[in-house]
Amino acid sequence: MTILLTGASGFLGSRIRKELLARHVLTTLGRQPVGERHIYCDLAEQVPNLQNQTFDYVINAAGKAHSIPKNRQEMADYDRVNVQGTARLLTALEQMPTLPKAVVHLSTVLVYGRQEGHLLDESTALLAKDAYGPSKVRAEQLVREWGMQRNVRTAILRLPLVVADQPNGNLAAMMTAIRRGYYVRIGNGSARRSMVRADDVAAVVVRAAEVGGVYNLTDGRHPSIHDLEEAIARCVGRTHIRTVPFGMAKHVARLGDGINAVIGRKFPLDSIALQKLTNSLTFSDQAARRYLNWKPRAVLDCFQ
Incomplete structure (x- = not known):
């Protein structure tokens, strides 16, 4: 297959x-050169020139990742990146001599806008209200509508926390804090969270292109925060993680609410952050198992 990534x-x-790269003729597109083709x-600024290109599948993994915006420009x-960038890509695909057979769009479970829930499936309403989630909702809508109007198969992959042997983002910060000994567990860490391995996602994108549809991807285990903390601690050689009772954390979070109301979201623990750390939020991947032959591995094995 010829694939644009x-x-x-x-x-x-x-x-x-x-x-x-191992099985397909791959061309990449972006600001930074990657590989020979x-x-x-x-995409945040311009429509690429694809007039002389032909691809069987297009995998759209570009986008601005989730973070707390510090100002209106970042919001x-x-x-600009997630919605308009996706629109520019779709516009460029129409320039090609032949439309692709399929477009796979990488999205997020944050489109659901939920702070807690148990095994939410793809029929869950998209209620995201923060700066990031709604942009991913609109990008999904663009891809699906474009595909229906042009008879191009589309697949949307909604991902939770993505984990690899060399983590990034909040998980990398968590690993650093545990390694250096200043990480603190809140309560008993029993809240469960859906996660997925990056290499498992990578392995299923072509199958998703062949089938189409909307899918949550998880490892199916939904480990607790405690299990994740302990797995990381073993990985970095830590034998003990300090614990703060939930009641004490709640008082600190209320203090954080007051501080952040004045200076913006800079204090690390407020009621929103506490809720995310202590509420369970899991997603069902049964549709992917049924239609994509999805057989994920355990996320926590990444830390062995």
Whole structure:
């Protein structure tokens, strides 16, 4: 297959690229050169020139990742990158002599806008309200509507926390804190969270292109925060994690609410953060198991 991959220099995109290179003719597209076959383009600013290109599948892993925006410009970037960037990519695909057979779009479970829930499936309403989630909802809608109007198969992969042997983002910060001994567990850490391995996602994108549809991808184990903390602690050689009772953390979070109301979201623990750390939020991957032959491995094995 001939495949176009956007976002190939990113955390997940780089792993998808590695997976695809072994079996397919791969072209990458983005601001940073990746491999021999590369199209230079910033989708947040311009429509790429694909007039002389032909691809069987397009995998869109480009986008602005989830973070707390510090100002209006950073909030606007979610729309500029995730929504307008996706629209520019779709516009470029129409320039090709032949439309692709399928488009796979990497999305997030944050489109559901839920702070807690048990095995939520793909029929769950999309109620995201923060700066990031709604941009991913709109990007999904663009891809699905474009595909229906042009009879191009589309697949949407909604991902929870993505884990690899070299983690990034909040998980990397958590690992550093545990290694250095200043990480603190809140309560008993019993809240469960859906997670997925980056290499498992990379391995299923071609199957998703062949089948189409909307899918949550998880490892199916939904480990507790406690289990994740302990797995990381063993990995970095720590034998003990300090614990703060939930009641004490709740008082600190209320203090954080007051501070952040004045200076913005800079104090690390407020009621929103506490809720995320102590509420269970899991997603069902049964649709992927049924239609994509999804057989994920345990996320915690990444830390062995």
